[in-house]
Amino acid sequence: MAKTLKILTVFGTRPEAIKMFPLIHLLQEDQRFDSRVCVSGQHRGMLDQVLEIAGIEPHHDLDLMQPGQTLDALTARLLEGIGNVLDEERPDWVVVQGDTATAMCGGLAAYYRKIPVAHVEAGLRSGDIHHPWPEEVNRKIIGTFAALNFAPTETSAKSLTTENVDPAKVHVTGNTVIDALHWITEKVAAEPALATALSEVEKRFAGKRIIGVTSHRRENFGDGMDAIADAIGRLADRDDVAIIFPVHLNPNVRSVMNERLAGRDNIALLEPLDYPNFARLLDISSIMLTDSGGVQEEAPALGKPVLVMRETTERPEGVEAGTAKLVGTDADRIVEEASLLLDDQEAYSAMARSHNPFGDGKAAQRIVDLLAG
Structure with missing residues (x-):
């Protein structure tokens, strides 16, 4: 019987939570995985709203934000806090999403422990390290060591291979935000309140x-x-x-x-x-x-x-x-x-009327199947 893979998803902002919850739902339902969730609290109130509506209870909540916190102070706290969770959980994979400080530090903390990293929404590039800032550099950092890169489009996949990322590590999945939008639209239709x-x-x-x-x-x-x-x-x-x-x-x-x-x-x-x-x-x-x-x-x-x-x-x-x-x-x-x-x-x-190029609402299932190997 195949080993159950322990997957630790790490995120901290409202947009990350929206784009991760369709994936977390599928991981929780799939017997191939032991799904664990760590949130940093980078967006406290707005993050909690998404967790509640999506029915996700984190196993670890670092609650790291402080008033007036600098980016370097936040980065230091994220690295140490997520590192402690990794030492406790010892997952087979760490999954991060996008380009936040939480994503970058979650990936880096995993890399320091030689835990493979999977990057959801990989390969986005503006070509200017100051726009958006600091997100452009955050995602480029993750792209240097991620073992699996889930690119939402062919354009983002090409950005990664142009940066000499191994094409075998790059997969076009669509964007999970479309999965999430379909899910919430159906939920609101059923529960207008x-x-x-x-x-x-x-x-x-x-x-x-x-x-x-x-x-x-x-x-x-x-x-x-x-x-x-x-x-x-x-x-x-x-x-x-x-x-x-x-x-x-x-x-x-x-x-x-x-x-x-x-x-x-x-x-x-x-x-x-x-x-x-x-x-x-x-x-x-x-x-x-x-x-x-x-x-x-x-x-x-x-x-x-x-x-x-x-x-x-x-x-x-x-x-x-x-x-x-x-x-x-x-x-x-x-x-x-x-x-x-x-x-x-x-x-x-x-x-x-233009065609939306970002996905068909099935990105999360593609990602789950790729994680399963």
């Missing part, structure tokens, strides 16, 4: 076209956030438009948006939404303005054009497919491109 946080805002903005906004990237702090706030304010001057903006908890985002946008009739600044309600926001929005990575994958699955408020993207497939457009953080450009989609039905339809 899970996604009622936007009900009052939807009534308030009835008859208007909704622009959903997310923004939190470190490289946009300062002038970039000011420009994004300016653009949102100008778009909200239109009578036919309303803005719904769940504002990230980081004070570099909150202080700017609250000062510049609070109290506007056509703008709803909300607390961060849990996953079911965020899926609802994607569903009711005509356009998404974002500097997030995940939204570039999720919104096209629901036929929603994405304007990416960044100078580069590690998801060029969306731009190439026509589901997303890079607009940077110049306020005039953001307003111009959003207005085009609002005013030109052909331009809108061209983006809304």
Whole structure:
């Protein structure tokens, strides 16, 4: 009888949890594996919301975040904390996702112990180590030692082999975020009460076209956030438009948006939404303005054009497919491109109908089968 493989999944942020829970569900159900879960708590409240809705109880919760913590202090605490868990669990595989400090340190701690690492959402590259920062370097570090690289697309797989990663270690699986979106959409359809946080805002903005906004990237702090706030304010001057903006908890985002946008009739600044309600926001929005990575994958699955408020993207497939457009953080450009989609039905339809290149909702099963060998 084949040995049961102990798999330790390590993650800490809300996006990681969303992209990992479909995989964890399958690992828990599969008798080939002993599934263990370690969370760092890198996003405390937002992480816990996803764990609750997905029904995942971590075996280890490091709860490492501290107010005003520097990246080097966080990195040191993550390496030591995850290292202690690895020494206790002694897993056969460590699975990390994406490009966070938790993913990088989880992979590095495993590498230090010669435990093989599997990287979910491997191979994303912007080509600029400062955009996104520090994520671009985090994922490149993981790519140097991962024993299995689960690339979401052929483009990301090619990025890895271009960096001399052994092609035998690279597998195109699709992105688990599409699995997660399918799961939550079905769950909300069965239990509508899970996604009622936007009900009052939807009534308030009835008859208007909704622009959903997310923004939190470190490289946009300062002038970039000011420009994004300016653009949102100008778009909200239109009578036919309303803005719904769940504002990230980081004070570099909150202080700017609250000062510049609070109290506007056509703008709803909300607390961060849990996953079911965020899926609802994607569903009711005509356009998404974002500097997030995940939204570039999720919104096209629901036929929603994405304007990416960044100078580069590690998801060029969306731009190439026509589901997303890079607009940077110049306020005039953001307003111009959003207005085009609002005013030109052909331009809108061209983006809304483009094929989503990020997966078919079966990525997690492919990953499970590859881990089983």
